[in-house]
Amino acid sequence: MSAASSEASIELTIVMPCLNEAETLETCIRKAFDFLNRHGVTGEVVIGDNGSTDGSQAIAHRLGARVVQVPTRGYGAALYGATLAARGRYVIMGDSDDSYDFSNLMPFLEKLREGYDLVMGNRFRGGIQPGAMPWKNRYIGNPVLTGIGRLLFRCPAGDFHCGLRGYSMAAFKRMDLRTTGMEFASEMVIKATLLGLRIAEVPTTLSPDGRSRPPHLRPWRDGWRHLRFMLLYSPRWLFLYPGLFLMLVGLGVGTWLLPGPQRLAGVVLDVHTLLYAALAVLIGFQCITFALLAKVFAINEGLLPEDPRLTRLFQYITLETGLIIGSLLVVGGLAGSIAAVVSWNEAAYGPLDASRTLRMVIPSVLCLMLGCETILASLFLSILGLRIRRMAPAITTTGLPEHEAA
Structure with a gap:
């Protein structure tokens, strides 16, 4: 089978951002491949690496995932770079800290197959395990930011900042996402709403972070960044x-x-x-x-x-x-x-x-x-009113032929 026909047959790409996630990355990749094999889904796993120094890239390569080297630091940049390299018709993104269950992605894929452009996970409907989310995020941050997002943009999502979500590649190209940090998640939902894309929501679970080190997230700082972004976007x-x-x-x-x-x-x-x-x-x-x-x-x-x-x-x-x-x-x-x-x-x-x-x-x-x-x-x-054409920044991809990385 040629490379072109092989790429055309891929239905789903599962992407994960990565910055020194050696503790949990293997578990996430194994769960993702297990899901693809159990349900007979033709797919791949792509890791958007932000310059890990703990051997995360080697773990991903050993397990059969492709690694996209994204020099621009940031959660959004890593996901954007990984999605650009995706070969699937649909993409499901999720954190590589083992807090989301990559073995149970069928509800997302079914909605995508039904024609929805963006499928959001809802952790409040699916279940949040003890210790998985700080109380200030669960009872203040997420409800307040979700309420503001629904008010400002009339977005149907009930969990505005769930990190597990799926989207079609066609929708991804239409959204033309620009942010590189945590605002990436908000920008995706807002743009999908403003563009009139079809948005669905499915229950998903949230487990405690599987890493021994503190997470990259900073609740108050990141919450303010999301709020500031939503206000600037409206x-x-x-x-x-x-x-x-x-x-x-x-x-x-x-x-x-x-x-x-x-x-x-x-x-x-x-x-x-x-x-x-x-x-x-x-x-x-x-x-x-x-x-x-x-x-x-x-x-x-x-x-x-x-x-x-x-x-x-x-x-x-x-x-x-x-x-x-x-x-x-x-x-x-x-x-x-x-x-x-x-x-x-x-x-x-x-x-x-x-x-x-x-x-x-x-x-x-x-x-x-x-x-x-x-x-x-x-x-x-x-x-x-004078429009200026800007060229998109390039990214480098390991595991891809040179003409594909370009």
Whole structure:
């Protein structure tokens, strides 16, 4: 059988990240091959090695697994490199610390065969053995991060960060994953959801880590990295919604106070409150601008998929439109400033009624600032619109012919 026909017949590739996992790697590889043999699945095991120095590569080679040397350090980089070298139609990934059961992968493969693009494991439905997960991860970290992920992205997964999951190679290519660290797991679920891929979930078990040394995971640090990544991946929640709220509140309060002082619950609100209302409008506008810039940048970098709504919006919001609107705001601000100076001239440039004058100055200054920000944001947005083609980084693979590694 030729190499091409042999690769075409492989249905499943089981990939594992590895960094000095000599204690447990053999157990994981044996379980994976045992699963393939028992169920008659044509498959392979690929190890994404991050530079192990404890003999892990030799163990993998001895057991018949292929080893992909991934020079870029990180959980995501190791899995990405191993998946790139996969020959199977489907891929199932899992940690090589013997915490996941590679001998029971049939539920994942069955869902993949049914046409699902991403199959997530759910440890809370399958069972978490005593000592397998710290209490803060089990009762705080994972539920909170999963809830945030479901809220921000409407993702159907009930265990957002389960490390045992399967996906088709076609879906993997569509997701175009970019992160190299622990965020890789979050990015996969988020992109699959945003791309409208079919996602299923199956119960899986979690056992205690089989290694004698401490795990690579750092719960608080990694939890913050996942949360930060999800927020950065959702410009709407991070920037747009807070910005809209601030602008609406600021405009409402400012409009209410512009004619004169107002009494609320026995308290008189005057130009000092008007100033803070203008500040809320300004910060809100900046947040909305950041939402737009972050969205365009993320799409250009391949972190987010194309958004048809944004494409339609840019039919109307162009550089010229932004420059015109910004210029009008600047002109309005200058006009208000001139009116304030004229009012000062009428008082022979002497003392002024602050309550009256600031009702002209504050809106004028706000218009000047919003106008300048609109012009600058429009120019920067036009720069982001210039797409740059980037070449994917190469990886080296041991156990592969030279033309395949390339």
